[in-house]
Amino acid sequence: MKLYDEAFSGLEAAIVVIAFVVVAVVFGMAVLGTGFFATQEAEKTTTSGYKMASSTIYIEGGVYAYLKDGFGSNSALDDVQFSAAIPETGQAQDMNDLIIVYTHSKDTSIVREFTYGNGPIADYYHFGADGSSIMLPGERRNFRLDQVDGPIPGGWFTIEFKPKVGATTFVTYHLPDSFQGGSVFT
DSSP: OOOHHHHHHHHHHHHHHHHHHHHHHHHHHHHHHHHHHHHHHHHHHHHHHHHHHTTTOOOEEEEEEETTTSTTTTOOOEEEEEEEOOOOOOOOOGGGGOOEEEEETTTOOOOOEEEEEESSSSSSSSEESSSSSEEEEEOOEEEEEEEOOOOTTTTTEEEEEOOSOOEEEEEEEEETOOSSSEEBBB
């Protein structure tokens, strides 16, 4: 075997090694690129899930209820007022897409759905809310449900927020037997 044949074999081996290294680098870059893409998608999914979960409208502070005929154990609930807010990290909510569901112990077969009434005035079908029709994150608004034809003292009622975006909020309130109007507790 001649000397240049051995050198040629070494050159062939170097070319094969370089080809393997290039293929390994390309494959490694493809794997890294896929990993980076998967990480970005996971981050987007986590962020949107967090925003969706924190976009709920929740009752903040006290709930005040008033009886239809003033005082007495046979007077039914007529008017419910409360403040609600969206967390700072949530998304803005359009009041036109919000439904407030009201049920009570007087007649559990009737579920009332209130939609936005374009302002603070409430009626039998619409809830009232202060401010514009868009509720921003961190903002607190006063809400009113009117003509609820609710339970008498000793009964209960529920309020459920159903926003278009975000989780629903459901709270039950109990009226004491001696209730004559004012603050209500869960």
